[in-house]
Amino acid sequence: MGSMNKLLNRPLKAFTLYALLVLACSIPVYYFIVDYIWRNELDEYNEIVRNRIESGLNKLSLDKEEWAQTIALWNKTQPGTKIEKSLFQESRSDSIYTIIRQKQSANDEDLERFRGLSSYIKVQGELYHLTIEINVEEAHETVFAIAAVTVLFFIILLAGFVILNRRIATQIWKPFHSTLDRLKSFDLNSQNNINLEKSDIQEFEQLNQALYQLIAKNISVFRQQKEFTENASHELQTPLAVLKSKIDLLMQNESLTESQSELIASLNIPLSRVSRINKNLLLLAKIENQQFSEGELVNMSELVNQNLDFLEEHLRARNNTVEMEICEHCYITANRSLVEIMLVNLLLNAIRHNYENGAIRIELTDKSLTISNTGTEPLISETLFKRFITSSTSTPSSGLGLAIVQEIAHRYDWKVDYHFINNFHQFSVLF
Structure with missing residues (x-):
């Protein structure tokens, strides 16, 4: 037989595996939800910046030369935005995009993700192409943070499972262990009914009632078997003694032929065995009924x-x-x-x-x-x-x-x- 597991540990293992699976699946789900919300927030932010830029530039009163200088200065001092004269005569619909490029003043291997807005604005009657890009936080940093929090909550959840399982199980399973201990000490030979601890748990109380019925039935059957064995042995004792004495008398008859003597003698073997069995059954009955004196x-x-x-x-x-x-x-x-x-x-x-x-x-x-x-x-x-x-x-x-x-x-x-x-x-x- 292999190693035995406690019943209480089985649901705990199932709960642990289920919690681990759910929390593991939640990491990418959390990431995509956070990323989706963050991208929407950035898109709204870019839209607000676009409206502010358009409104602010239209409030300026500049000639063409000053305007050109202002646009050039803007593009130098605002790296996240870029204003260019539109190649189109008519305005086009805004577009939102995500782009990954290398960090400025960093190694070639370091990349950054940007959320961008491509829009067209009218400034002093002319159409300009406005590009706004904002850095999105590193994805792996977000995943790491979510994973760390998830692992922390999994440890807290698992510790809670173990503590609650032990505390609750001690109270819930107390009647069961009491019943088990009393069943172990139960002796059918004593023919005494067992007294089980009452429980307010329906399943345990049903188990107790089933055990009461089973034990009562077994005691009744055992008592009947003992009485039958004892009575049968007592009743057989006299006929067996009479039969043996009759055979002994026949053996002493001198008129018997040799074959008749052998036949009668052969009856002694099974008769002796039956007598011995009967004697032993009576002995067992006396032992079971505790009819022998004290030690x-x-x-x-x-x-x-x-x-x-x-x-x-x-x-x-x-x-x-x-x-x-x-x-x-x-x-x-x-x-x-x-x-x-x-x-x-x-x-x-x-x-x-x-x-x-x-x-x-x-x-x-x-x-x-x-x-x-x-x-x-x-x-x-x-x-x-x-x-x-x-x-x-x-x-x-x-x-x-x-x-x-x-x-x-x-x-x-x-x-x-x-x-x-x-x-x-x-x-x-x-x-």
Whole structure:
């Protein structure tokens, strides 16, 4: 599984990318709008200057020689304007233009943009061509200024997104995290309804109601399954005992033929398995219903040695060797019967699923119990502790041994782990 992202970060990333895209697109838009407004302002300014020049010149009373000198002086002292005698007899319409030329007294590479007005004016009855040009600010300076302001606002906007997202999310998602924590601590075995924090957010309240219904349904189904298993096991116990005693009586009948004896004897194997399953189901029901007494101080070192002696015949039958590394005085607080059942199930599992001349290792510390046995390939850990799941079809088993181990560990909040290391199946109970 790849790296997980928080739900809150996803909309923040989307908002950030969207804001960045919009602000990036706004830079050229701002530039063209500002440039358009600025050019219109310059055009209006040039028109005002044109009218002032025409009005001012017409107020002068000069002869032709003085007028020629005045025009020449004007063109020298007013570099942004130029007055020339018109080549046309009649006035023409004004024209507006933009021109880019080199700066005066500057390097050839330095260019300037000018906004110009070409117009015709009548001064003292004669037609003159008037040109007015005004410098437009450098385009790249405008773009840089707009970009700098845009970046500044983007940083402010992003910081605001992050701060608001964290502050608002803390309050908005508080009921959700509360619900999540209570779901994590919910135990179906307790059969207690869950109490979720109320929320004024519609979606979270709908989630709570759906969870209430789901949990109530699961508790009901779980309770029915437990009652059925417990009742069925109790009801089967007597018939199975009667059936076994009848088979034992038949086996003692001397009038039976050899084939009849073999047939009756073959019934003992499945009957024993059914009896064992029934016994284990009853045990699981008792553990789940917490019908065992409270804990006591159990000497684990002593318990391991006692049960190894009890299982010595099983070990000898398969010629399995046992290696032990046990602390001398290891104690835990639990019900002694349950701890012994857990220990025996782990030892029997190591013996049954071992091969001839295999090895078994037992390690005991004050923090854990580890029982390992030789094997050829790892087991499927996902189904290992489920009921009626056996890892081998060649070895008779009820499929409940490891499920019982898991249930006992769960009762005391212990953890059961499985690993396959160096051709050894390793089962560990962490106290």
